[in-house]
Amino acid sequence: MGLEVGPNTPGFRPVDSRWCTKESCFLRTEAADAFEAMARAAQAEGIALRIVSATRTHADQKRIWEAKWRNRSGSAVDKALDILNYSSMPGTSRHHWGTDFDLNSLDPAYFASGMGLSEYQWLQNHAAEFGFFQPYTVESSQAAGGYREERWHWSYAPLSGPMLRAYLLWVDYQDLPRFQGVEVAEELQVFDRYVRAVSVEGQP
Ligand SMILES: [Zn+2]
Numbered sequence: 001m002g003l004e005v006g007p008n009t010p011g012f013r014p015v016d017s018r019w020c021t022k023e024s025c026f027l028r029t030e031a032a033d034a035f036e037a038m039a040r041a042a043q044a045e046g047i048a049l050r051i052v053s054a055t056r057t058h059a060d061q062k063r064i065w066e067a068k069w070r071n072r073s074g075s076a077v078d079k080a081l082d083i084l085n086y087s088s089m090p091g092t093s094r095h096h097w098g099t100d101f102d103l104n105s106l107d108p109a110y111f112a113s114g115m116g117l118s119e120y121q122w123l124q125n126h127a128a129e130f131g132f133f134q135p136y137t138v139e140s141s142q143a144a145g146g147y148r149e150e151r152w153h154w155s156y157a158p159l160s161g162p163m164l165r166a167y168l169l170w171v172d173y174q175d176l177p178r179f180q181g182v183e184v185a186e187e188l189q190v191f192d193r194y195v196r197a198v199s200v201e202g203q204p
Helices: 029-044 058-070 076-083 108-112 114-130 138-144 157-170 190-195
Strands: 012-014 026-028 051-053 100-103 153-156
Touching (some): 026 029, 029 153, 058 076, 153 157, 157 190
Antiparallel strands (some): 012 026, 051 100, 100 153
């Protein structure tokens, strides 16, 4: 199955570099347009939104996953469950879709007070006006296991809603790319407990 998508896939474009912390930052064109409109509106109100990470390929996710894998001990299940608090197995990340991105910081504490909290409150009040929602919330985490709350991760609903439905219909465990720990993906039911476990707004 040709699941690999990335910045070179047709239909993607780079987000204007002034809204990105890295030099390359790609989204699907419709999501990039909506994000730039949101970032401009936020800026007009003194809120700076910068993408820390947008579209990631399977290879990108494998690097992230395996770097964490090497730093952990215990059984494969223990290691995978620990990493899965905040990171997806390659092939199961919404970052592959071109509809999702992380904003400003990957540190939960950053968004708990001060400037980070103001940014988060702005997003809570306005992101939906531009089509965005927060897939990983306290509630989504409590409902099905799932990832911890991620106040930095936002998703473009008009594209990611249909993509989640298609993903859950068509992708199976045999379709996952090769990476360390892939053998426990099915035992951990990562499609049901992680990919499907999103906030109410993102549910298929
Ligand atoms: Zn993310």
